[in-house]
Amino acid sequence: MTDRLIKGADLVGKGRRDVLIRDGRVAEIGSLTAAGAEVVDADGLVLLPGLVDLHTHLREPGREDAETVRSGTRAAAKGGYTAVCAMANSYPVADTAGVVEQVAALGKAAGYADVQPIGAVSIGLEGKQLAEIGAMAGSAANVRVFSDDGHCVSDPVLMRRALEYVKTFGGLIAQHAEEPRLTEGAQMNEGPVSAELGLPGWPSVAEEAIIARDVLLAEYTGARVHFCHVSTARSVDIIREAKARGAQVTAEVCPHHLLLTDEAARTYDPVYKVNPPLRRDADVAVLRAALAEGVIDAVATDHAPHAPQDKDCEWAAARPGMLGLETALSIAVLALGGPDDVDWDLLAERTSRTPARIAGLEAHGRDPQPGAEANFTLVDPAASWTVVPEGLASLSRNTPYAGRKLPVTVQATFLRGRATVLNGTIAEEIQ
C-alpha cells in the first residue's frame, strides 16, 4: 500500500497539520513532505476521527431488498463513518454465534467500514429466554453489546438477568425503552397532533417508565446500561439524575429526534414514521442541549432502510424507521449549533470517540497520533448539499430529508488508511 499524505487538514479543529499514513497507521504528524506518497489535498477541510454508529440496521441477512451489509457500509462511508454496530433484528435474528459471525464476515468482505455485530438479548427478540450471549461474546465476532432493539426487554426479570449476565465480560445491554402495554397499536407521538390526526398515540411516559426502571436495575445490579434513541425531555432528566448519582448509564440520540417533530405526521407520509416517534419542539430543544452538555453521550443513526412497498402505503401499514447514515453528520453539526463556528472537538466526542468507547471499539474514535490506526474522515465545513433520495448510497430511499439543504460534506473517509470515499465519491474498490 502506498503511503498517503493528507496535506493541510485542520485536525479536529485544533490546527492545520499534515498527516502521513503508512501501512494503515499514522506514521507522522507535522509539516511534512513525503516523496512517493499519494497526496490528498485537504486544504480547507477538517479531519475528524472516523464516525462510529452505535445503531445501524444493515438488513442482511433477510431483507437484502432494503439494504445489504455492503450497501449499508458504503452509505456509512459516504456519511463519514468507519465503524457501525449492526443491530440484531435481521432474519434470522442475530441471536447465535453463527449469525453474528456471518454479519461480521460480510462486513470484512465489503471493506467499507468495520461492522461490529450487536447480539440479541433474547432468542428471536421475543423477550422470553436469554440468547446464547456467552457464545456470541466468545465468537469471532467478539460481541460486547446486546440489544433486542425494535423490541423492549420489558420483562423486568429478563432485564435484570441480562444486566447481571454480561458483567462477566464487561458487556453492555442497549435498551430500546418502550413499555409495550402503553404503546399497543401506537403510530406517532401522543399529543396535540395525534389527537387531531386520529393516529393512536405513543406516550412519552412509555419510554420514560422503562428508562427509570432500568436505571434502578443497573444501580441495583451494578451493571452498565445503554439507552437507545432517547426521544423525550423527561428521559433526559432521568438520565441526568442517574449519572449524577454515579449510575453506569449511557445514552444515544438519533439525528431525526434532533431536527424533526411530530408536526411532520400531518402529511400522513410514512417516511416520517419511526420508533420511537418524532416528538415535540420542546423535546428537540432539550435533546440538543443534553447532547451538547453530555447527558446524552452519542449521536446514533438508527439507520433503518425500508423497501418502497413498506413505505408507499397507509401510515398504519408502514414499517417504522428512516435512513440516517448519510445525513447524520450534517444534522449533528446543525444540532450542535452549526454550521458556523462548530465545535469540532465536541462533534468528534459525540459522533466518534464516545460511541467507540461505549461499543468497545478501541481502534476507532481516536484522534490522529503516531501509531494509531488511520480511521478518519475529511469534512468540508464550508460546503452544503441537497438531499436527493436517488443519489444516496443506501439501497433504500426512505430519507425524511429529501429536498432539504444540509451543511457540510464528507470529502474523504479512510479506514485503516484505505480510502473508502475520496473526492466525495465512494471508492468502487477499496485499495
Next chain:
Amino acid sequence: MRHLLTTKELTREEAELILDLSGQMADAVTGREVPKLPALRGRTVVNLFYEDSTRTRTSFETAAKRLSADVVNFAAKTSSINKGESLRDTALTLQAMGADAVVIRHPAAGAPQRLTEWLDGAVLNAGDGTHAHPTQALLDAYTMKRRLGGIEGRTVAIVGDILHSRVARSNIWLLSKLGANVRLVGPPTLLPKGIDDWPVEIGYDLDASLKGADAVMMLRVQRERQNAAFFPTANEYARLYGLDERRLALLPDHAIVMHPGPMNRGMEIAATVADSPRATITEQVTNGVWVRMAVLYLLLTNGEAR
C-alpha cells in the same frame, strides 16, 4: 375544492356553500316522480370501502345515482394492513379505469390523503380510521340548521367515546367554524390527550353538560372497550354517560338528540330516547343523501355548471 378529506381544511364559506346546496338538492329532488338530476351524467364515482358500512355506502351510492353518475362499488375486503393489494396499486387501477371521483372508507387514518397522491380524480373521505368523517359532520350540521334554525351561537354537547370517534373530530372543526359552542363530554379515558387548544369545553359530568344545550350528539361506544380498561363495565358506562329519559328532561324543550348510528340501544342511548320525537336519527340519514349529492356535485363540477 378538489377533494374533501377533513372539515378542518374547509373554509366557513365552503362549508356554508355545501349546506346551502344540500338544501337545494333536497328541494330539487323531493316530490319528483323520478328523483334524479342529470348533473353528473357520464361521470364515474367509485365507492372504495375497506370497512363494512352499508349505511354510508348506500347513502353515497344513492346520492351519486340521483345525480345520474355511474356508480361502481369496489368492495375491498383486504387492504395492505392485512396483506391484501396495496392501496397504491388499487389507486393505480382505479386511475387506469378513469374514476372521476373515489369515495373511500378505510380503517387507517390518512388513507384518503395518501390516495390523492396516486389519483387524478377527486377523493372523498367517507371515514378514515379515527381521523375524519367530513360528510357525517356536514349532514349533522345540516340537520341542526334545519331543526334549530341555525348553528351560530348554538350549544352542542358531543358525548362519549371522543378518542375513537372520527365523527366527533369532524364535528368539532365544522361546528366551531360555523360559530357553535362545542362541549365534549365523556370519561377522561375516552378523551384524547393533548386537546387543551381545541375550540371546545371539556366536561366529565353529563348532567351538567346537558343544561342549556341545543343539541346533544351521542356517539357509539363499543362494549369491547371495557376490556381495554376504558371504563369498568357497560352498565357503569350507561349509568354515567348514557342518555336516558331522566337526562332527556334536563335538556331545553327545543333541544334535539342526534346519533350518527349504528346505535347501541341501552348503552349510550336508551331505546325510548332513540325513538322519541326529539331524536333526529332517521332525519340525519335522509339529510345525508342531500349533503353527499352537494359534495359530489361540487367536487365533480367545481360548481361551474350551476
